[in-house]
Each structure stands twice: as structure tokens, then as C-alpha cells.
Amino acid sequence: MKVAVLGCGAWGTALALVLHQNGHDVTMWSYRADEVEVLCKTHESLRLKGIHLPETMLFSAELDCVDGCGLVVFATPSFAVRQTAKAVAPYLKPGTTVVSVTKGIEANTGCRMTEIIRQEINDSCKVVSLSGPSHAEEVARRIPTGVVAACEDAAAAQLVQDAFMNSVFRVYTNPDIVGVELGAALKNVIALCCGVSDGMGLGDNSKALMMTRGMAEMARLGVALGGKSETFAGLSGMGDLIVTCTSMHSRNRRAGILIGQGKSAQEAMKEVGAVVEGYYAAHSAYILAEKMGVDMPVCRCAYEVLYEGKQVQAVVSELMSRSKKDETAETNWK
Ligand SMILES: NC(=O)c1ccc[n+]([C@@H]2O[C@H](COP(=O)([O-])OP(=O)(O)OC[C@H]3O[C@@H](n4cnc5c(N)ncnc54)[C@H](O)[C@@H]3O)[C@@H](O)[C@H]2O)c1
Incomplete structure (x- = not known):
């Protein structure tokens, strides 16, 4: 499956590695063209010291990189989720499964991250939260980890479970988003x-x-x-x-x-x-x-x-x- 990860921070990078190891075609997006330039040149993570990113992993500063993706992962800090969702909305095809891995509550509205994303993107997209005890530094080093994919829609939660789960990254589902x-x-x-x-x-x-x-x-x-x-x-x-x-x-x-x-x-x-x-x-x-x-x-x-x-x-x-x-x-x- 073609997958985009929005955010080249520590967590976006660790999850991009998991998805790549699971055989998906991964593009990482950053809002900063200079970050993308360095990543393309070095394939060295900017936030996870010593972590090399595979040569087949792509990097982009353009949000049209979500075109054709079956899964789009939001991995920006909470304060940037609404602006990122607004900006990517025109490029998301209806029915895309979207995953929020950001941990926060919006300051002025009290909205959860998936609520923000739902407000900004096409209604037909399913939005799942992926969360749990998972330090990026350890996930990137393939240390056994367990998380939960939460969505009222069981099929969407299972799609995310299937996309991320492997022998060192265990994913449970939970309807209580x-x-x-x-x-x-x-x-x-x-x-x-x-x-x-x-x-x-x-x-x-x-x-x-x-x-x-x-x-x-x-x-x-x-x-x-x-x-x-x-x-x-x-x-x-x-x-x-x-x-x-x-x-x-x-x-x-x-x-x-x-x-x-x-x-x-x-x-x-x-x-x-x-x-x-x-x-x-x-x-x-x-x-x-x-x-x-x-x-x-x-x-x-x-x-x-x-x-x-x-x-x-x-x-x-x-x-x-x-x-x-x-x-x-x-x-x-x-
Ligand atoms: N680091 C972890 O181990 C970990 C684990 C689970 C969840 N999380 C959650 O993931 C989210 C991201 O954390 P992180 O550790 O990757 O953070 P980070 O500080 O390593 O990186 C943040 C990324 O967000 C980008 N960013 C900053 N401002 C932006 C903007 N205005 N628009 C778009 N992108 C912007 C930066 O370029 C950077 O790539 C947080 O909500 C965090 O709680 C982190």
C-alpha cells in the first residue's frame, strides 16, 4: 500500500520505519523544504540520532504526496494538526483511512486530534487514533512495543492494525477512541x-x-x-x-x-x-x-x-x- 506520513519528527520517523519494514511504499512529508532536502541527501533521521532511513523511502515538502495513498498518518505536534489537515484536505481522496498519532487536546476548542481532522477533511475518510506506550527511540530500534488503534469503525481500526503490526510492533484495536x-x-x-x-x-x-x-x-x-x-x-x-x-x-x-x-x-x-x-x-x-x-x-x-x-x-x-x-x-x- 502507498502510505504518507505527515511530520518528520521522532515519532513520524519511527512509524515510517515500521510501515516500510512491513512492505509499504512510504513517503514522509515535512512542512519545511530544507528538512526534506537534508533527508533526501543524507537519509539520516533529523530527530533520531544514528537512525538511517532506507534508500527506497521518499521525502516530500508537497502535500500532493498523499495522492493515491491508502493510509495517511498525521504525526505533527498537536498545535499543527488543524493547519496540516486544512492544507492536505484538497489532496485526500474520499475514503482514505487517516491515522492520528499525535497526543494532545486543541487549546481553544478542547477538541481531540481526530475530531480536528474530521472537521477539516472529507466526511468519507475514516479517522483512527494510534496510541500507547511507545518511545520513538525504542520503536526505531525494533524493541518490542504494543499500541492500540482506536476507532468506532472496527474495519478502519483493523486496517490500521494490519498496516502497522509486525513481530516487534503489536497493535490492539479498541472502539473507545x-x-x-x-x-x-x-x-x-x-x-x-x-x-x-x-x-x-x-x-x-x-x-x-x-x-x-x-x-x-x-x-x-x-x-x-x-x-x-x-x-x-x-x-x-x-x-x-x-x-x-x-x-x-x-x-x-x-x-x-x-x-x-x-x-x-x-x-x-x-x-x-x-x-x-x-x-x-x-x-x-x-x-x-x-x-x-x-x-x-x-x-x-x-x-x-x-x-x-x-x-x-x-x-x-x-x-x-x-x-x-x-x-x-x-x-x-x-
Ligand atoms: N517521540 C515519541 O516517542 C512519541 C511517541 C508517541 C507519540 N508522540 C507524539 O507525536 C507527536 C509528534 O512528536 P515527535 O516526537 O515526532 O515531535 P518532534 O519534536 O520530534 O517533531 C515534530 C515535527 O513536527 C514538525 N512541525 C513543527 N511545526 C510544524 C508545523 N507548523 N506544521 C507541520 N509540521 C510541523 C517538525 O518539523 C518536526 O518534524 C506529538 O504529539 C507526540 O506527543 C511522540
Whole structure:
């Protein structure tokens, strides 16, 4: 099958390699002609150091590269998804299966990534979310990994499963696209907070507390927005939360560590040098939680630190001195 991957970042590159290894004809698109020029010349990944891209992989700065593709993968950062979808829409033939691998929630609208894409492209295209605990660096090195392809349309989810699955890349399906996308976006906020905890020199207990109560509030918002609670115990919820909160590959956690050590959010993101989705998702989660009347103390504190300059020490005291709660009553798993 002819496939296009939109975005030449770390994740777009790793997934392009998976698709190429599975025998598909892959073209990677970048919005920057200079990036494409370097890729054509060197076949060396720009974001994954030491990863060589096969000679038969193509690169393009033109969106007409999606012409004739059975599958188009969106792998840009969340802030660029709407503009990319708008720009590619005229070139997508009706019925194309589109995959979003971006993890985020749009800032002003609260839209999930597949909602944005659906709003901008032809109605007849099926839009699937592919998500899970998957560092690009490890996928590119063929380290065994498992993800989930989510879509209400089972045939579309299975098409994506078939396209990506191989002996080192296991793909499950799930009809709960709401839960899968919200798990993917919100865990980045919790990972950033776990990084802050590590950066401040707090302990394993603090991080486990943050992860567990973070998961509880992720599920609360997810269920309020129509997701299923069990999805949050799956690959795109618990799975991705574990990998992102504990790994040095996670730029969200790395940004959090720097903030915990006293850097500002802007300084931390500059130092990380790649997209820190948790920063944007903290804003979106705060707005959505307010709108839905859902209690999300960890995400609210992340918002206050990242956008209002609140001190991290004050946030720890605030979180620890909240009123007494019943663990399961408050969690509201349905
Ligand atoms: N890196 C991972 O391991 C990983 C794993 C799973 C999901 N993701 C998700 O994939 C998405 C992309 O992450 P990444 O790691 O590839 O990021 P990256 O920082 O490595 O690369 C981002 C890419 O987006 C492109 N880009 C930037 N601005 C753009 C614009 N305005 N229009 C079009 N393209 C633009 C850049 O050229 C770059 O190629 C994020 O939502 C991330 O959460 C990443």
C-alpha cells in the first residue's frame, strides 16, 4: 500500500520505519523544504540520532504526496494538526483511512486530534487514533512495543492494525477512541508533574501517589467526556502513563525535572528542544475540567505552575493538605 506520513519528527520517523519494514511504499512529508532536502541527501533521521532511513523511502515538502495513498498518518505536534489537515484536505481522496498519532487536546476548542481532522477533511475518510506506550527511540530500534488503534469503525481500526503490526510492533484495536485519545493527551500532564516531583528531589512514594491520583483524575474527565473507564487501564492510559512518568526518553518528564529544579516553563521547554505536549495539554485539561465541572487537582496545579508561575513547593503543600477523601468514591469509575 502507498502510505504518507505527515511530520518528520521522532515519532513520524519511527512509524515510517515500521510501515516500510512491513512492505509499504512510504513517503514522509515535512512542512519545511530544507528538512526534506537534508533527508533526501543524507537519509539520516533529523530527530533520531544514528537512525538511517532506507534508500527506497521518499521525502516530500508537497502535500500532493498523499495522492493515491491508502493510509495517511498525521504525526505533527498537536498545535499543527488543524493547519496540516486544512492544507492536505484538497489532496485526500474520499475514503482514505487517516491515522492520528499525535497526543494532545486543541487549546481553544478542547477538541481531540481526530475530531480536528474530521472537521477539516472529507466526511468519507475514516479517522483512527494510534496510541500507547511507545518511545520513538525504542520503536526505531525494533524493541518490542504494543499500541492500540482506536476507532468506532472496527474495519478502519483493523486496517490500521494490519498496516502497522509486525513481530516487534503489536497493535490492539479498541472502539473507545474518546478514552484512547484523552488517555494519551492527559498522561503527558501527569508525566510533567512526576518530573517536577523528581526534579524537587521528592521520593518514589511521591511519584507513585502522583501517578495513581493522576490516573484517577484522567479517568474522571475521560468518563465525563464519553470515554470508558476500562480504556484508562489499557495501553493508552495506564500503559502510557507508566512509560512516560518513569523514562528519561520522555521530554514531558524531562521538562518537569527542569521545572522542579527551579527553571521556568519556557526555559525548560527550550532546553528539552522538542515538542513538550504536556505543557499545552495542561492548559486544555484545565479548561475542559472547569467546563465539565470535574475535579482535577493535579492538572489544575500543573496549569498554575506552567501558566501562572506558582511555586512548586506551594503546590506540593496545597495538594497534600486537601480535604479528606474516600479513595474509590471520589474516583467515580463507572
Ligand atoms: N517521540 C515519541 O516517542 C512519541 C511517541 C508517541 C507519540 N508522540 C507524539 O507525536 C507527536 C509528534 O512528536 P515527535 O516526537 O515526532 O515531535 P518532534 O519534536 O520530534 O517533531 C515534530 C515535527 O513536527 C514538525 N512541525 C513543527 N511545526 C510544524 C508545523 N507548523 N506544521 C507541520 N509540521 C510541523 C517538525 O518539523 C518536526 O518534524 C506529538 O504529539 C507526540 O506527543 C511522540
